[in-house]
Amino acid sequence: MRIKSKLLVIYIPILLLGMALTGYWAYLTAYESVKEREYKLLTQTLTLSVLKMIEERRELLIDTGLENEPVFTNAYQNEVFEELKLLNQTTGRHFSVSNQGTGDIVFSTLSESAVPDTDDAQKSTIAGLLVAFGESYSNNQRVLFACAKFEPWQWKVTVIQPANALQSSLSKIAWMTALVILFAVATVSLIMGRVTQVLVLSPIEKIKSAASRIAKEHKAVDIALEQDDELGELARDVELMSGKIEQYVAQAQQANKAKTDFLAVMSHEIRTPLNGIQGLATLLLDTPLSDKQHRYATDLRASATILANVINDVLDLSKIESGMSEVDVTEFDLDSMLSDLITLLGTNASANNTSLSYKSKQLSSVLVTSDITKLRQIVINLVSNAIKFSHKGSVTVTAKLKKPSTAATAENNLVISVKDTGIGIEPERLNHIFDKFTQSDSSITRKYGGTGLGLSIAKQLAQLLGGDIKVVSTVGEGSCFTVTAVVQTRTVPEALPSGSENNVSGLKHIPDGLRVLLAEDNAINAVVAQALLEQLNCEVEHVDNGLKAATRVEEGGIDVVFMDVHMLSHGWY
Known part of the structure; x- marks a missing residue:
């Protein structure tokens, strides 16, 4: 509900209540005023007309x-009664004369003779006469009355006014009051609105x-609200805040650019020596070593691999959060890619006494268009976690498409599940399992290792692909991670083109004596790098910058150039 509607919902009942109370007070005031006027008329009629007439007779x-x-006395009294009848016809008021001693009705213009009860009447002296007046009931009808005594004839003379006429007048006042109230409420509501x-x-x-605008554009705004009240102060505070936000956003963008540049440099500067450690450890293991030396070299390579995984996780997460991670869409055989991954990860599973299996549905002869690198990284992270926490257990990877593919490329939903029989996850930790640097228990880090970034990276990569990752788990029974992604799919003939296998195998063959320039x-x-290339029977020539590499290529005699993209800054254009 809008604020204006809410205010009207609040204002109108308050106005109605206030006006209704005011109208009721006005009605009561008018009622009392009309009664006072009628009492005055009755007493004047009694004293100035009736009693004066009786006194004259x-x-x-x-x-x-x-x-x-x-x-003769009776004759004169009858003349009085005739005068009272005429007054009754001309004024509409009734007159009653009763005996003071006995209370008997001597004369009355009422069809049913009765004298109003005057016990609670008000008393006043008018024209030297004591007059009683008030409101009472006569013949079950509410009436106003005024009465006085005429001592010479022992009469009690009463003037009676039925309240019907008074009530009719008051009803008109009530209706007018109600109309005025409604008009006032409508007018005030419009004005207040x-x-x-x-x-x-x-x-x-x-x-x-x-x-x-501030939320969308992160820029300073001018509200142009010239009011010297709380809202004007709020508008000026918002203008000031928007200027600060614009300044902070600019600073954040500069900081983010600096972070991006830093990550690009650190990614190269950290991985370069680390690759050297891994490479030298590998080369060292290919030389004659004693058992003790071989064990040291193996541990060195394993430690370097673990460190590389940690660094890769941190750099990958930073790249995603800085917005540098882009979706590189290609078409590939998902079934073959997953089968190869399972074969590759099977070694780790065997070392952990864990069985690793793969099942697929609706993926045969289907090409998928998505980011193969990110899908591969998601599956590797999930399967590696499952193997790590399922010692002497089993890990099952399943993949399927939500709907069958056709020859025409169409959008589809890919679902990959990784189910294990490992240690499981406590229910209270499931909501935080995808948080950065989080594992289900602090003891897991000490026992199994890891940074707690793998699942966070996998979830963010899945979201980049238009999907997500969900998990269900039971402690002691295992966990099941389900990955979804939006992909494009199409079917292809099952038979491979003639000679394709030979072409693939041919790509794997490197001719002896290949002349390689290593920049x-x-x-x-x-x-x-030179040692690894020489193991492949290549003739390797090394230069230490891009300019030398360009010069050497121009001289000729080079079949392949291996170089780092960062060598561009050293003269390779």
């Missing part, structure tokens, strides 16, 4: 000297839009 009777004659839009929502939208600026690596 009595004085007329006295003036004629007939006040002691009951016949507009004010909220101008003073709150529009500035928030500007700040939100600026924040979105290598590292003396140790030059010794190793």
Whole structure:
């Protein structure tokens, strides 16, 4: 729900409640005002009209000297009653006359004669007369009344006003009040909505839009919000923050470029001497050695290999995180690639007393388009881990496509599973198994070795290929890692072209006496490379920079040139 809608949902009930309470108060005030007016009219009618008329009739009777004659007294009283009937017809008010002593009704314009209960009535002196007035019930009907005594004739005269007319007037007031309330609520809601839009929502939208631009572009923004309030201060803080972010992003990009350059240099500078150590250890093992010397040389080569794996993991992870790792798409036979990997890794499995097997589904005569190097690295990392943690157990690699391939190239989903019968992973550690420098238990690093980077690298490589890696595991029973990747596939005829096997085998043959120019600026690596090439019956000539290599090639007599890409900086263009 938008902020404006939320505010209206809050504002409108509050306004309705406030207006309703105000309207109810106004209604009660109007009701009391109308009652006071009616009381005033009733008392004035009683004192100035009715009692005055009765007093005039009595004085007329006295003036004629007939006040002691009951016949004439009754006649004058009947004249009063006739006047009261006329007043009833002209004013709509009712009149009642009762005997003070007995309470009997002497006269009444009501169809059912009854005198209102005056016990709780208010009393006031008007024109020298004590008058009682108030609200009561007469014949089950709510009425307003005013009454006074006429002592000469022992009368109690009461003027009665039915409350229906009063209620009708108040109903009109109530309806008018309700209409005014609704109109006021609608008007105030529109005004508050507009004010909220101008003073709150529009500035928030500007700040939100600026924040979105900052998140996408990482550049300074100008919100242009001229308000001297909290939102104006927030806008200026966001502008200041965006400038800092732009500055920090520029610094981060420079630092990332420096890191990238550093990685490129370190990748070469670290691997170069390490390759020399491995090469010299290999050459040393090919010379006559005593058993003790052979063991030392073997351990030296094994240590160098372990160190190379650690360095490769760190450099590969840094390359991925710096964005230098790109997807190099090629078409290849995935089934053959996996079979070769299983054969290659079978030696490690045998050394660990672990059986390694491979099964495939829907991969026969299928060519896959993806990054073969990254897929190979993922499988090697997972299978190597499985072998390491499955001593005297088994590791099974399976591969399949989600849907059958056709002759036309189409997108498909590749699924590779690596299942082992090893030590398994604790449930609480499964969520962190792909974190960098993390293994399921610190004791595993001491017992099995490793950097804890293999799974992290494999997962990030799988994500680069449009997939992911999931794992299920049971402690003591083993684990199953499932790799997914988005690939392109197509089918090809099963039969290989005629002569293809001969061509492949021909590529593996190196003719004797091949003249090789070795361009290598590292003396140790030059010794190793020259010795390995000479073992292949090559005639090797060594130069130590690219310029010399270019000159020597121009002189002729060279069949193959082996050189490092970094030799470009030494004159090879």
